[in-house]
Every structure is written in structure tokens, then in C-alpha cells.
Amino acid sequence: MRYLPHTEEDVTTMLQATGVESLDDLFATAPDSCRRERGLNLPEPLGEFELCERVGSLAGRMGVSPEYTVYLGAGSYEHFIPASVSYLLGRSEFSTSYTPYQPEMSQGTLQAIYEYQTLVARLLGMDVANASVYDGASALAEALSMAVRITKRDKVAVSNLIHPAYRRVVQTYFETTGHEVAQLPYLSNGRTDLSELDRLEGLAALAVQSPNFLGCIEDVQAAADVARRKQALLVVTFSEPLAYGLLKSPGSQGADIACGEGQSLGLPQSFGGPGLGMFAGKMEHVRNLPGRLVGQTTDKDGNRGFVLTLATREQHIRREKATSNICTNNSLCAVAAAMYMASLGATGLREVAALNRDKAEYLKRRLIETGAEIPFEAPTFNEFVVKFGDDFSATYERLLNKGIVPGLHLASHYPELTGHYLLCVTEVRTKAQMDTLVKEISS
Amino acid sequence: MTRFPGATGLVLNEPLLWEKGKQGRSGMSIPPRDVDRSPFPEELLGTPPEFPDLSEVDVVRHYTRLSQWNFGVDTGMYPLGSCTMKYNPKINEKLAGLPGFSKAHPLLPHHLCQGALALMFELERLLAEVTGMHAVSLQPAAGAQGELAGMLIIHAYHKSRNSQRSKIIVPDTAHGTNPASAAICGYRPVKVKSNEQGVLTPESIAALMDEETAGIMVTNPNTLGLFEEHISEIGRIVHEKGGLVYCDGANMNALMGIVDMGKTGVDVLHLNLHKTFSGPHGGGGPGSGPVCVRKDLERFLPVPRVVEQEGQYVLSEQFPETIGKVHAFYGSFGVLVRAYSYILSMGPELKRASQLAVLNANYIKERLRGAFHLAYDRPCMHECVFSDKLQRAHKVTTLDMVKRLMDYGFHPPTIYFPLVVEGAIMIEPTETESKENIDLFIEAMKAVAEEAVQNPELLRSAPTRCKVRRLDETSAARSPCLTG
Numbered sequence: 001m002r003y004l005p006h007t008e009e010d011v012t013t014m015l016q017a018t019g020v021e022s023l024d025d026l027f028a029t030a031p032d033s034c035r036r037e038r039g040l041n042l043p044e045p046l047g048e049f050e051l052c053e054r055v056g057s058l059a060g061r062m063g064v065s066p067e068y069t070v071y072l073g074a075g076s077y078e079h080f081i082p083a084s085v086s087y088l089l090g091r092s093e094f095s096t097s098y099t100p101y102q103p104e105m106s107q108g109t110l111q112a113i114y115e116y117q118t119l120v121a122r123l124l125g126m127d128v129a130n131a132s133v134y135d136g137a138s139a140l141a142e143a144l145s146m147a148v149r150i151t152k153r154d155k156v157a158v159s160n161l162i163h164p165a166y167r168r169v170v171q172t173y174f175e176t177t178g179h180e181v182a183q184l185p186y187l188s189n190g191r192t193d194l195s196e197l198d199r200l201e202g203l204a205a206l207a208v209q210s211p212n213f214l215g216c217i218e219d220v221q222a223a224a225d226v227a228r229r230k231q232a233l234l235v236v237t238f239s240e241p242l243a244y245g246l247l248k249s250p251g252s253q254g255a256d257i258a259c260g261e262g263q264s265l266g267l268p269q270s271f272g273g274p275g276l277g278m279f280a281g282k283m284e285h286v287r288n289l290p291g292r293l294v295g296q297t298t299d300k301d302g303n304r305g306f307v308l309t310l311a312t313r314e315q316h317i318r319r320e321k322a323t324s325n326i327c328t329n330n331s332l333c334a335v336a337a338a339m340y341m342a343s344l345g346a347t348g349l350r351e352v353a354a355l356n357r358d359k360a361e362y363l364k365r366r367l368i369e370t371g372a373e374i375p376f377e378a379p380t381f382n383e384f385v386v387k388f389g390d391d392f393s394a395t396y397e398r399l400l401n402k403g404i405v406p407g408l409h410l411a412s413h414y415p416e417l418t419g420h421y422l423l424c425v426t427e428v429r430t431k432a433q434m435d436t437l438v439k440e441i442s443s
Numbered sequence: 444m445t446r447f448p449g450a451t452g453l454v455l456n457e458p459l460l461w462e463k464g465k466q467g468r469s470g471m472s473i474p475p476r477d478v479d480r481s482p483f484p485e486e487l488l489g490t491p492p493e494f495p496d497l498s499e500v501d502v503v504r505h506y507t508r509l510s511q512w513n514f515g516v517d518t519g520m521y522p523l524g525s526c527t528m529k530y531n532p533k534i535n536e537k538l539a540g541l542p543g544f545s546k547a548h549p550l551l552p553h554h555l556c557q558g559a560l561a562l563m564f565e566l567e568r569l570l571a572e573v574t575g576m577h578a579v580s581l582q583p584a585a586g587a588q589g590e591l592a593g594m595l596i597i598h599a600y601h602k603s604r605n606s607q608r609s610k611i612i613v614p615d616t617a618h619g620t621n622p623a624s625a626a627i628c629g630y631r632p633v634k635v636k637s638n639e640q641g642v643l644t645p646e647s648i649a650a651l652m653d654e655e656t657a658g659i660m661v662t663n664p665n666t667l668g669l670f671e672e673h674i675s676e677i678g679r680i681v682h683e684k685g686g687l688v689y690c691d692g693a694n695m696n697a698l699m700g701i702v703d704m705g706k707t708g709v710d711v712l713h714l715n716l717h718k719t720f721s722g723p724h725g726g727g728g729p730g731s732g733p734v735c736v737r738k739d740l741e742r743f744l745p746v747p748r749v750v751e752q753e754g755q756y757v758l759s760e761q762f763p764e765t766i767g768k769v770h771a772f773y774g775s776f777g778v779l780v781r782a783y784s785y786i787l788s789m790g791p792e793l794k795r796a797s798q799l800a801v802l803n804a805n806y807i808k809e810r811l812r813g814a815f816h817l818a819y820d821r822p823c824m825h826e827c828v829f830s831d832k833l834q835r836a837h838k839v840t841t842l843d844m845v846k847r848l849m850d851y852g853f854h855p856p857t858i859y860f861p862l863v864v865e866g867a868i869m870i871e872p873t874e875t876e877s878k879e880n881i882d883l884f885i886e887a888m889k890a891v892a893e894e895a896v897q898n899p900e901l902l903r904s905a906p907t908r909c910k911v912r913r914l915d916e917t918s919a920a921r922s923p924c925l926t927g
Contacts, residue, residue: 001792003530003721005877006799014878018805020822023798026805027701029670029822036703041572045790048534055784058562059543063555072548075771082471084499086540088506096515096531098523098724102855103916104846104909108513109726112506115460118926122492128925131727134584137771145627165771172745172767173591176598176628217487248489261771270539271559272549272772273584274729286923292727296927297919300904300912309919315587315623316860320632325623328585328717332725339506342460343470345496352473354480361481379484400552408550431477 001045063405069433070405073383073424074213075136075163075239076272077264079352080428085266085339095332099292103307104299110306113331114294116338123244123341124258125251126280131292132334133277133326136261137169140207140237142279142290142324143257144170147205147233148179149323150288155180156205157232159192161212163239164413179204190216190376190385194226203232209260210236210250211243213413215383215422216376224254233257240264241278243381245353257281266340267333276333287313290324352427356382360425363434370442375420383424385410388441390419399440406437457508459927464495470502512910513726514854520880524826524857524869525618525666527696527718529800532788535721535781544780549772553757559776560756564749566783567733573786573793574695575703576712576735580744582774586693589713589732590624590660595766596711596736596743597657597687598628603764606685608657614643616666616861621691630657637863641667641819645676658686663707664694664824666861666869668804678708687711692735695719696873697801697825700794710737716775720782731778745769799874800825803881807870810885814892818864825873831866839895839902841866846913847894847905851887 006014011023020026046054063070070078089095093108100106100113113131120129133139144156158167160183167183174181182200185193192208206227210218220236227234236250238260244250250258262276263269281289287310295309315322344352360382368374373387386407388395399406407423414420425434497505515521521528539545547559567579583589594611601608611630613622614637622632633651638644648659659681663671671677678688690709696719698704704712716722716731724730736744746765747758758773789796801824808817808827816832831841845855845868857869872881894901906912 001789001795003532003789003875004792004795004799005875006802010878011799011802014802014806018802018809020805023795023802026798026801026822027670029672029824030698030702031672031675033675034702034707036575036701036706040700040791040794042569042790042793043787045792046787048788051534051784051787052538054787055538055562055780056541058558059538059541061556061558061561062543062547063551064543064546064548068555070548070551072550074550076549078546078548080474082499084470084503088503088510090536091507091510092517092531092723093510093513093515094506095536095723095725096517096521096528097513097726098521098526098528099727101523101857102845102849103914104906104911105514105849105854106512106726107910108509108511111457111459111512112509113726114925114927118459118461119492119494121926122494125489125492134588134729135771137768138584138588163771165768168768169771172595172769173627175595175767178629244489245491246483246489247487249492252489268540268545268777269548270545271547271556271776272774273770274775274777275771286925293923293925295919296924297915299914303911305911305914307914307916307919309916309923309925312920315619317619318623319619320622320626322619322623322626325587325591325620325627326585327587327618327620328715328724328728328730330584330725330729331727332723333729335506335726338460339502340471341494342497342502342505343499344494345464345469345471346491346494347467347496348469348471348473349494350491352471354483355473355476357483358476358478358481362478379487400555405548405551405555427474 068403068405071407071423072405074408074422075261076269077240077426078269078428079264079426081266082343085336085343088339089336094335100308103305107305110294112335112338114296114306116334117294119338119341120278121280124280125249126258127283128286129280130289131294132329132331133279133291134330135275135277136239137166139259139277139279140166141170141173143235143259144205144207146257146288146290147235150285151204151233153202153204155182155202156207157182157184157197157200157203159184159208161186161192161214162207162209162237163213190214190378191218194223197226197230203230205233205235207235207237209238211240211381214376214385215380216378217247217381220250220253240381242353242356245349246357262337265337267336274330274333276330276337288323291326291329355427359429360384363425366434366438370438382426383422385420385422387420392419395441402440404437404440457505460505461495461927463501464497466496468496468498470497470499519852520876520884521854522856522870522872523854524871525693527871527873529721529873530875531721531723532785535784538784539777539780557756560749562783563779564756566779569786570714570733570735573699574712574735575705577738578741578744579733579735581733581779582745582770583732583734584770584775585728585730586713586715586732587620587624588769589734590620591627592734592745592766592769593689593711593713594624594628596740597689599743599766600687600740601657608655610656612651612656612659614661615863617660617662618691621660625660640821641669642671643673643677645673645680648677649680652680652684652686654684656686658689660689660691662691662694664697667819667828668823668826669819669821670824674707693718694825697797699797701797705737710740716778716782721785722778722781729775729778731775796874803872803874803876807872807881807885811888814889826869826871828864829868830864834895837895837899839899841868843902844891844895847891847902848887849906850908853884853887
């Protein structure tokens, strides 16, 4: 086996040095009662060629571009990734290292993460960002736990227009804690109804997503005002960070914690993971942040260098009193996001964001022309809801057969939205593709 | 940072991103604009973030330079204990990057994602076979999230029996994530000491286990690299009082094809696919931490689950007793592809991988005996733990020694863990290191031990051959500078 370098001679010499007769004897401390009764019932090893055939055939049974034109968003977005980002990410000095516990030998990862933290803080308008958590969902769960810790209150209010999967993960994390999660309904314009909040007391946090799950841009400032009034922390979450290339940042509108999914920033969709949990907060709360932080310092000679810092928040030091149980995070994904943000720059970011918005607006206009209804009037970024009506399912099937996935039916998440579909248009959709979609829908 | 012209090329200095660039440059080719601009509501429009504008060449040189300051498994031996830094096969990278996987949207209609679902279904079965457990969920995104899922399953199990329990037994050798994960579930960790042989005794567990205790979290082999030989007896004691046995499978690389985790009495187990199953560690992640359970706990696994229905794979939510979701979608799918490819490449030879991992660790243990103090002088599994006890007389610490080891071109072992060994040096070579590499490592370690006696100052001032000298971690924490 090409990954196992030992020759029989090596094995013999090494066994002799250890004073053990055979490889089996190395396991003498494992009692018979714990041993397997039979060998591993696994298929015989495949060589590279056969493996490529086998796994390649699985990868071939997937509906992806260019064969399929996919209008799905809902937390996973098809964006163009520059070749340079994928290429650099393949540098195995990055990918085959681990957590930079030994900073002198890990300055590459450390500087890259320090830069990532900086770019994320700037994008979200926050003081400080951590080195990542797993995904948007766990980021929200961590944010709400952090708010509970800071305020010492145990009730949180969560908009119903936060990604349904994120809300379910919060529910899982909170299941055993006794913290209460109040769900906020939404208004007919597609934004969160904040009026309910006045009836809720003892809130640790108010959480809204912008753009929200229906694609609508929330009035974050209004949410911040209510949160202040209730002395609760405002958590702004997101699944599409590219929107902040156009929108006001969460921080500039009063967010105390901004967190969400960073897959859009140069990561392949990869059937939903790994993604990137982005997490940013205020400096005054830094000792309550979950996850790793990289800080700048100097070495013995006074040269700039970077280290993991404020580790006394973390599980390997604080154990059950840690701010989170997270250890391994999504570091390489964070480096990818930094490479992507660096490639775009401020100018490019605005241009890509505008392109997303403009293309989505184009499709929206064209669909309205054909008589489709856009039920929510709040402004949107690159996703929006269309009411096609109850009889659209036949059209949906017909389009699938033509290689078009025309969005996500919302009924399973919002039963009242039967016949409503969430469509996403990014910079990779062409006018011609959208014209085809419109033509197919109206035929 | 750049002290003289050409310094970035010669002495490997590289400015921070925002110390480079010029407004108006671009490092990215943006798809063409084929639609008109739409007006954007003024009140929603923000100012662009202060990102530097860089060219593609700027970006490529920047990250290429940074990568050169890193040390990975591809650079050299990386014997970081409890992290299983084995070789990461390149074919796995290629397969995870196949467009059918990398471009797949997670909410595709199920008939358009049969390939991914089949892979997940099969991987669950493969992991069940390797561990001896009955059912598997691939959803947890890393080991610690697998632990959390496992703890939630234990919580759900007790709840289903109308039993409310408040404590969990956690050995003093446990990873920090164990008590932290238990605490999220509202369990109070109760510490139990390992004995003078470094393992848990049935008596100590019997003394703590009661009907207020949800179970025990064990790591097997434990973080001293020792097989918990009384695990079956401990399991019986825990089960008798209605508790469950959780096993942290971070060290599964020692046991493949040899130990049946189900037979050891384990009820819930998590794996780290980025460790045992060769996923690259990515400078700290992404990982994947599947949770595996015995048969009657399957009903609590996270949803959705991949099930087979009329010859098709579908994602099913029809598990009313589930703990719910822990990930927005199905976990780190990209890591799953790598683990699947690895298992199919190895097949039954996974057993030999474990045997060689254990052989390498025992060989190091024997060859370094005498040069360093052996914390527990017993046959080890895939890792061995030394300490700086012999060097303390020369006022040399573990930290000094491993910093010096860097000058010899090796990544240091895990240090100061497990906490039960003062000045611990925890060495996990893995099976993919050849005898020659290991001999070089042993030679370097012995040279460091020698230097500790002859020239301790050399160690205290190490490293001298890395990008930077020893860094001031105290001031980094005292006045944190976390953004530039």
C-alpha cells in the first residue's frame, strides 16, 4: 500500500527494538473481550485508477452546471471562484498543517487568519472577528449562547425569517439548556415584525437575518433601536455575505454580534459543506467570544509575528467553563475567504455585489412582466420570492426535465407559503439563461 | 516589514495585505455585465469596506510566501499527539474537487443528487463496519460537535426514560472538549483520576457512578496512549446504574480492525475523519466528526438521514425522537468524500495502518527511553507520552526542547497535555512515517536531550531557524491586537 512505507525488514527490526514478537502482540493490553471476532469486512483496496472510476461515477450522478441551471440559493450560493484562489488553496503547506499551536512554525496560517479576521471585521463593520466556527447555523447558536453569557438572561427572540436550518440548530443547542427561544413573526412586506418584542421581557438577544431567508433586506437600524430599548444584544446573521458589498454593514447599524455563513466568499458549494462560520463582535465582549483568535505580537528580536491568543476562553484551558466547546474550526475555509476578498478588493466587491443585485432585479422584472406575483415588497439582494400559484408543480417538473431547477418551494418551511418559490440569481447567471427560464415558465 | 528592496524575495518578509496594493487594481475577473444597472435604495446603501485593491500577481505572491512559512505533513514529520497527522492522499483532493460534488447545491431535488447521497449512505456503512457500531450520522462538522451530538443523544435517551440526570464522569486525562461539550448539555463533569498505570479502574468508577449520573466520557486509547483495559467492566458498572458510555474516538487510528468498539461496551462514539481517515487538517479545520451509536440509540441521531426508498436514496426527516440538526446542511461533505476515498483505497489494510501506527509509537518509546522520562512505562498504542522531568535539573522545560526541535526541522509533538503529566511531551508518529524518518526524529530528540545538559541556553533561545524567534505571547494576550 503506497501510504504505508514499512518494508517487512523494517517491521522486523522495529519489533525487535520494541521487544515484541509480532504486530498482534503490540495489542496485548486490549483484552480478548474487546477484540473483533472477524477481520474487517471491507471491499478489497482500490487503486487510483479504479477509485477515480468509482467515485467519478458517483459525482456524475449529480445535477450541476453546465448541464443544469440552478436557481437555488437558500444558504448556498453559486459564485464564480477565481482560479488563483483554488490554486493557492491547494498549497499543501496550508492544507496539511494543523492548528498553529507552535507559532514560529506556523506564521503562514497565523498571518493569513489575522488578515482574515481583519477583512471580516471590516466587511461587517465590527471591532473584532474570530478565526471561524463551522457554519452559519453553529455561528448563530454560538452568538445566542454568548448573548446569554453576557447579559445573564436566558431568553432570546429570533426572527422567523432567519434560515430555518439555522433556527433548528439553535433549537438543538438550546434543547438542554433551558434557554427560551421566542419566534418573531413576519410582516406582509417580507420583513420581521418587531412589534411583538414590546411584550417580551428579560431578553438576552434579538436576532435577525439580513438579507433574510425570503431574500428581503431587513431594517437593521429599527431592530437595533428595539434591542437597545430592551437592553438586549442585537445579533445580525446572514447567509449571503456578498450582500455587504452593497448594504450598510451590521456594525454600522448597531449590531453587537454579526455572524453567518461565508460560503459565498470563494468556497465551492460542495453539497452544503464545509462552509465557513463567520463570527464578529465588539471589543468590549472579546473575552466572551467563542473559538480561536489570532493576535499580533513581536518576537525576541522585535520583529512582527502572530500567535493564537486569549486562549483562556477556550476549552483546552478552561474546560467546562469555556465560552464554547469548539476546537477544530474551518480554518482553511477562512483562508480561502481571505484570498477571495483580497482578490476582489473594495472595488471588485462592490461590482460583484451590484451584479448580483442587478441580475436578480432583471429576472424579477421579467417575471412580473409575465404576470408572476412578487408578494413581498421589501428590497432584495440576489434572492426573492415569487408566487407562482398552486399549480406550478407540474411546470417545476417540466423545467427539471429541461435541466432547470427553478428555485426552492417554500411550503415545507412556511406552510402558509404554498405555491411560493425562492429564486436566487448570482453573477454567474446570464441574461440568456434567465430569458430561457422566463420563456419556459410562461409557455 | 520590508526593510530593503528585494527583501520579500530574499529574507522572506511579506507585508500585510493592506500594506500592499493600490486603489483601482483588481485581482479577479468578474463575469460580464449583461443586464442594466438597477437603482438601489439610498437608505440601504453602505460605504464599501476598506479592502485593499490588489492585482492577481499581488495575491498569488502574498499567499505563496505565507505558505512557505508554514509546516505541514507534506513538509515533514508532524508528530502532534492526539491529532493523527498522517499523510493526506492527493487523489482524495482531486475526487472531492470533482465538479459533480464541488458544484452541487445541497437542496437539489433528490433525484439530482443520488451520487452524493449514495456516497454518504455507503460511508455510514463503512464506518459502522470499522468501528463495530450499529448506525452513524455524518452531520457533525468536527470532533467537538460530534461530542456535543453524542451528549445530546445521551440526554435524549435519559429523557425518553423519564430520567433526569445532572452529572457525567470525565477522566482527568480527557481532551478539554469533553467537559466543555458536556457542560453545553447542562451536565456537571465529575472528574475521575486514572490510576498509577494511567488507566481507569472499575473501583473508581463504581465509587462515582450513581443514578444522578448520565454516564461516562472515555477516550480509548486514552490521551496517555494507553488502552483502557478495564473498559468492559467499567461499561457494566455504568450500565447497571442506567448510564451510558460515550467514547471519544479521536484515537481510533490505533484500533482499526483490532478492537470492536461495540463489544467494549461503548454506546456512543464519535470519529474524527480528518484524523483517522486522512482528511487534511487545513491549518485547524475543516474537520468532520461523525457520531456512531448502538442499535437502540439510532432513533436519536441528527436529521435528515439518508435512507433507501424504492431503489433511490432520499433525505428523511421521519425520526420523531431525533436530537435535531447540528449543521445547516449535512456536515462537511467535502471531508466525507476524502474519507470515503481513503477507506476504499485501504480496504482491509486499515488494520495494518493501525498496527504500524502502534509499532511506530512503541519503537519511539523504546528508543527514547532514558533520554526522556517516560511518564507511564507500559506498552502504548498509537502515541507515547514523555516529560521534561530529567531535564528540569538543567532548568530546561518541555517548551524549550520542542522549540529546539523545530531547528532540526520537525514539528513539535503535543506539549503540556495530558494535564496529568507535568511537562508532557505527547508523540504520535502515525503509520505513514517510515523507519528512516522516525530514526531521524529520534536522533534529533536525543540531540536536544544532550544539548539540554551541555548547552541549555541553546534551547532557551530556540528556535533560531524559523521565520521568527520565540514570540511574546504574554503581551499578545495582555493588550490584544486582533485586527489591522
